[in-house]
Amino acid sequence: MRADVSDDQRALTVSDATLPVIDLGGLCSGDPAEKARIAAELGRAARTAGFFYISGHGVPQGLIDGVMAASREFHGMPRSYKMRWWSGFTTNRRGYVPFEENGADFPRVINMNEAWDMSYEAPADHPDYLARWRMTGPNVWPDLPGWKERVAGYYDAIFGLGLRLLDALALELGVQTEELTRHITYPTSQLRLLRYVPNDLPATKDIVGIAAHSDFECFTILLQGGPGLQVMNADDDWIEAPPIPGCFIVNIGDIFETWSGGQFKSTQHRVVNIGRERFSFPLFFGLDYHAIVEPLEKFRTPETLAKYPPMKAGDHLMRMTVNAFRYIADAKEKGVLVTDYDVPGENPFKREARAPVGKDAAAS
Numbered sequence: 001m002r003a004d005v006s007d008d009q010r011a012l013t014v015s016d017a018t019l020p021v022i023d024l025g026g027l028c029s030g031d032p033a034e035k036a037r038i039a040a041e042l043g044r045a046a047r048t049a050g051f052f053y054i055s056g057h058g059v060p061q062g063l064i065d066g067v068m069a070a071s072r073e074f075h076g077m078p079r080s081y082k083m084r085w086w087s088g089f090t091t092n093r094r095g096y097v098p099f100e101e102n103g104a105d106f107p108r109v110i111n112m113n114e115a116w117d118m119s120y121e122a123p124a125d126h127p128d129y130l131a132r133w134r135m136t137g138p139n140v141w142p143d144l145p146g147w148k149e150r151v152a153g154y155y156d157a158i159f160g161l162g163l164r165l166l167d168a169l170a171l172e173l174g175v176q177t178e179e180l181t182r183h184i185t186y187p188t189s190q191l192r193l194l195r196y197v198p199n200d201l202p203a204t205k206d207i208v209g210i211a212a213h214s215d216f217e218c219f220t221i222l223l224q225g226g227p228g229l230q231v232m233n234a235d236d237d238w239i240e241a242p243p244i245p246g247c248f249i250v251n252i253g254d255i256f257e258t259w260s261g262g263q264f265k266s267t268q269h270r271v272v273n274i275g276r277e278r279f280s281f282p283l284f285f286g287l288d289y290h291a292i293v294e295p296l297e298k299f300r301t302p303e304t305l306a307k308y309p310p311m312k313a314g315d316h317l318m319r320m321t322v323n324a325f326r327y328i329a330d331a332k333e334k335g336v337l338v339t340d341y342d343v344p345g346e347n348p349f350k351r352e353a354r355a356p357v358g359k360d361a362a363a364s
Contacts (some may be wrong), residue, residue: 020049028058120136133318135188162283188289
């Protein structure tokens, strides 16, 4: 999506994509038939692989270039500077995440990335911020000129794109958009400015960019500046999902799988350790912390209710990440973070891939 991404980090063309590419251009045309057609395309992709590219999204290239430059600027600063905004100084997951924070099993399992985390801005007197450990509250910002404006501007544009996707997916499911958006006032919709650190370590199951996982929110809108992403397709095989100029990649998350009674697929994905510097920018489009997530009324059957019991959106997010960041895991171990929800050993939405083949084997 950027002019300065080197040729060896580009996908080929839209026609070479191994996942659906959906043009959203008609969503704002005012033509109900065109909107319904695009919604149907999104639904087909959500019901199969759960991953797809989107073009015609309307996000200005200047905002994309701006957030790329902001990430390079911050991650290029000395570590002593970045640690002034360490996420461990907060209880709502804001600020800088050094690579050794990624996973309570470090150094046995290493996610070779560092990040800056920000989310939907909530006031300092919000009850969930005062209650701590609920992913809600004010952001923190480094003192780099113009940095906040570039990152916040990109966030606002992608969040707005997320609302348009939510509206189209509601249409596809045959439910009123308000049935979904009523859960969005101060959502836990996080943007991560990820930098995968260059290294000469091998790509193994214990040395990865990010280990295999599903996403815990409604869906994720991802801008990526290089290869490395692999996703599980509809046949449960790992396939490459490189960047395509002009496109974002979207994947369905656990909340939409639950809402749809399992019709939409929350799909496993991972980033292999390619050894090169790589930047990516996922926005995890979520709900308010206390939103209760269960199959929507039209999808409720004894089977779907048994498979998808009600869960609090924020509790699900926290239970799946409490052991993914060392400072949160340490807070839980010391009794600083007291959970009133179970922390499972693995994500209940996990799907198993078929036996890996070819170059995927080393990363499985």
